[in-house]
Amino acid sequence: LTAGDKIFHFGACRVFLSTTEIRAGFTAIKANIQSRDPIRTLSILSHPHSLHKVKSSDRCCITHQLFTFYVDKVFKHCRTEDPFVNRKISSIANSFLSVRRKLGQCREQNNCVCGEESTEKFKQILANYEGLNVTSAAMKSLGELDILLDWM
Amino acid sequence: VVPFLFSFSGELYCSLPNPRNVRFESINMKNVLHWSAPEGTGDGVLYKVKYAVYGVGKWIRKPECRNINRTWCDLSSETSDYEEQYYASVKAFLNGTCSDWMETTRFNPLTDTKIDPPMVSVSSTDRSISIILTAPEKWKRSPEEESISLLQVYPGLQYNVSVLNKKTKKRWFFSISNNTLVVPWLEPGTAYCVSAQIHVTTPVLDSGFSKEHCITTLKDK
Numbered sequence: 001l002t003a004g005d006k007i008f009h010f011g012a013c014r015v016f017l018s019t020t021e022i023r024a025g026f027t028a029i030k031a032n033i034q035s036r037d038p039i040r041t042l043s044i045l046s047h048p049h050s051l052h053k054v055k056s057s058d059r060c061c062i063t064h065q066l067f068t069f070y071v072d073k074v075f076k077h078c079r080t081e082d083p084f085v086n087r088k089i090s091s092i093a094n095s096f097l098s099v100r101r102k103l104g105q106c107r108e109q110n111n112c113v114c115g116e117e118s119t120e121k122f123k124q125i126l127a128n129y130e131g132l133n134v135t136s137a138a139m140k141s142l143g144e145l146d147i148l149l150d151w152m
Numbered sequence: 153v154v155p156f157l158f159s160f161s162g163e164l165y166c167s168l169p170n171p172r173n174v175r176f177e178s179i180n181m182k183n184v185l186h187w188s189a190p191e192g193t194g195d196g197v198l199y200k201v202k203y204a205v206y207g208v209g210k211w212i213r214k215p216e217c218r219n220i221n222r223t224w225c226d227l228s229s230e231t232s233d234y235e236e237q238y239y240a241s242v243k244a245f246l247n248g249t250c251s252d253w254m255e256t257t258r259f260n261p262l263t264d265t266k267i268d269p270p271m272v273s274v275s276s277t278d279r280s281i282s283i284i285l286t287a288p289e290k291w292k293r294s295p296e297e298e299s300i301s302l303l304q305v306y307p308g309l310q311y312n313v314s315v316l317n318k319k320t321k322k323r324w325f326f327s328i329s330n331n332t333l334v335v336p337w338l339e340p341g342t343a344y345c346v347s348a349q350i351h352v353t354t355p356v357l358d359s360g361f362s363k364e365h366c367i368t369t370l371k372d373k
Contacts, residue, residue: 006308041210043207046207150262
């Protein structure tokens with residue numbers, strides 16, 4: 001256990017995580033990152049299907065998929081001209097790596113399987129992402145971190 | 153008659169300075185859009201307001217805030233779903249010309265609202281005081297509507313409680329998750345003052361401290 005750790009329930013998974021650093025890092029750069037995203041009418045995570053509609057039993061699997069999505073697809077395309085912002089992004093990315101590792105272990109131990117609905121939901125997220133050029137998609141996804149954190 | 157200038161796209165050509173500092177001010181999720189009048193414009197400026205749910209493809213006009221001369225517009229009803237995020241925008245009009253639409257930053261009711269202090273009620277015996285705390289309610293459209301405590305909105309909600317011995321000036325701090333606290337082993341016939349604050353851990357939100365509630369413990373039997 002580390003400071004700020006809290007138990008999260010993702011379906012069968014019970015994981016001690018600290019999102020405090022992620023949230024603090026995001027809050028520090030939220031205005032900067034969101035101002036780089038001019039598209040109001042499209043969301044990567046929240047439309048057309050809201051994360052809040054994901055069934056409890058699917059939370060374990062889709063949370064791991066979402067963290068993998070951010071680690072593999074998003075952070076590497078989020079360079080800015082601002083060193084402060086870049087430092088915060090890499091700190092968030094490192095936190096994501098350790099959370100994803102825990103989620104992966106938990107998913108394996110509990111054999112979490114994604115149901116049809118959340119598989120569809122995650123496909124939609126990827127489609128939303130691929131619908132934009134990679135830098136815009138990555139910056140928009142980063143600007144939506146609070147949507148993921150609020151849902152967790 | 154004041155000639156309206158139209159650009160190629162048929163839109164009104166707008167040369168009025170823009171409304172400034174367009175932002176949401178939110179307390180207990182009563183979400184009110186505020187702005188400042190365009191620079192250098194006296195009286196007579198009128199405004200209209202629109203808003204959008206982030207990720208949904210259309211801007212929606214707010215009829216009650218059309219052609220208004222005040223510089224605020226209550227969008228609590230339109231932004232009451234705190235699982236969504238929002239943008240709002242304001243346009244100014246004066247003497248036949250207009251400003252651009254000026255937008256807020258992205259508004260997240262869950263993280264961007266301010267929380268009022270809790271209500272505090274105190275009772276005492278000769279050697280203890282009992283404190284009951286009540287979290288404020290989320291804004292609601294009408295008194296008849298079902299009340300939602302912010303405790304339901306923020307499951308990680310805690311209370312920080314301060315207890316001051318008025319005689320010795322000694323102060324204790326307590327952090328509790330449930331809403332009652334009994335402070336034992338106090339001195340009889342002594343005045344104690346209690347103040348409390350709400351602390352939410354996820355997302356991190358703190359209210360101010362409530363005003364002090366003082367009570368005197370009963371004299372020794």
